Amino acid sequence: MFDKISPAKTLYLGLTFIFCAFITIQCTTEQPNNDSSASQQEAQKAKEDTPELADAMGQLQTYLHKYALAVEAKNHELATFYFHEVRASSEGIKENIPGYEGYDIERFMTMMFDPAVEPVEKALANKNWDEVRQKTIDLVDSCNSCHNATAHGFVKIKPGFNNNPFNQDFSAPE
Numbered sequence: 001m002f003d004k005i006s007p008a009k010t011l012y013l014g015l016t017f018i019f020c021a022f023i024t025i026q027c028t029t030e031q032p033n034n035d036s037s038a039s040q041q042e043a044q045k046a047k048e049d050t051p052e053l054a055d056a057m058g059q060l061q062t063y064l065h066k067y068a069l070a071v072e073a074k075n076h077e078l079a080t081f082y083f084h085e086v087r088a089s090s091e092g093i094k095e096n097i098p099g100y101e102g103y104d105i106e107r108f109m110t111m112m113f114d115p116a117v118e119p120v121e122k123a124l125a126n127k128n129w130d131e132v133r134q135k136t137i138d139l140v141d142s143c144n145s146c147h148n149a150t151a152h153g154f155v156k157i158k159p160g161f162n163n164n165p166f167n168q169d170f171s172a173p174e
């Protein structure tokens with residue numbers, strides 16, 4: 001009976017066997033690949049969810065500069081507004097990017113930057129503009145100290161009091 005199997009049937013059975021073997025190999029070899037590409041995707045997503053420190057620093061720089069231009073114009077309301085944003089940005093960095101490239105950003109921020117914040121706020125509250133300028137220069141020094149401490153000393157910040165590149169009028173209301 002077996003010898004009555006036609007060559008076509010043999011070919012068909014043979015092909016079916018090869019196909020099944022092929023599928024089995026595909027499934028077993030692709031399994032780990034799928035897993036690793038899934039974990040790669042997760043790692044990629046975690047990376048996207050962590051904000052870039054450079055972006056956050058750029059935001060800090062913009063608010064600091066706008067604050068300095070409002071100080072230059074002795075516009076108390078605007079300066080107070082922007083300094084609040086400077087403070088909020090630095091708090092946000094501590095919370096969202098506590099570590100970066102092996103540096104303890106949260107600790108550096110707390111040690112170097114935070115002590116320079118309150119003197120500015122105090123001088124600003126008293127509308128003592130000379131003091132405000134001096135304390136702002138101290139604050140900018142603390143930005144640069146931290147850049148030096150984190151191998152980014154080439155990013156040199158200036159107060160930028162009289163250097164307005166913004167499409168915004170900083171003058172105090174009459």
Ligand code: HEC
Binds near residue numbers: 157
């Ligand atoms: C905790 C330490 C620390 C403090 C404090 C700090 N920085 Fe930075 N800053 C860094 C590090 C680290 C980088 C490099 C980030 C990177 O490589 O992505 C950086 C990068 C920058 C950059 C380059 C990114 C860009 O957008 O051009 C600017 C500008 C900057 N900081 C501004 C400031 C200003 C302004 C202050 C103060 C108001 C400040 N930083 C305070 C650590 C600090």
